[in-house]
Amino acid sequence: DAMVIQNPRYQVTQFGKPVTLSCSQTLNHNVMYWYQQKSSQAPKLLFHYYDKDFNNEADTPDNFQSRRPNTSFCFLDIRSPGLGDAAMYLCATSNGREVGQPQHFGDGTRLSIL
């Protein structure tokens, strides 16, 4: 089945130690999104790619960066994680940037900070 896969499912890192989360997709969608979801809250969009065109949300901290080396893969890099960055990180894809295109989500990576 075509899908969005996030690795790892659980990630533990130390305060200030860089960490990278991975997302891959077999849907061949040209848009990929990264969301941060804290406990009992709605997902919050961090940034997204339309092909290789990167779009950052205005309130996304500089500590968060992303790379998309090809259509299938997208990475979320947290340069110096703080305790407030502990959350579930969700990757999603959509087929095109027209309004109304549904987004397809992976199962997420739960990040813990020690």
Added chain:
Amino acid sequence: AQSVTQPDIHITVSEGASLELRCNYSYGATPYLFWYVQSPGQGLQLLLKYFSGDTLVQGIKGFEAEFKRSQSSFNLRKPSVHWSDAAEYFCAVGYISGGYNKLIFGAGTRLAVHP
């Protein structure tokens, strides 16, 4: 500005009972509306979507939703709830920002199902 309100943070129903989850939206144009479900520790799964046409939309897992423009609502319903429906439900509005397709989510409703 667009926004989504889910007035109920928690709802508990008995297995077999009917369910209605409320969603109100604010959007200046024709809304593109979605309901997603999130089981514990999982990502979001699309239940159904509304763009235009018939205001009663059928989705997966026996869910349906009704769009009411006059009330700015898009409530999710299921006639008979199963224990496996216990999860968090998010209503969302699709919109264009900077030429790109985005979603804004409500805060979610957590559904508990009693046996």
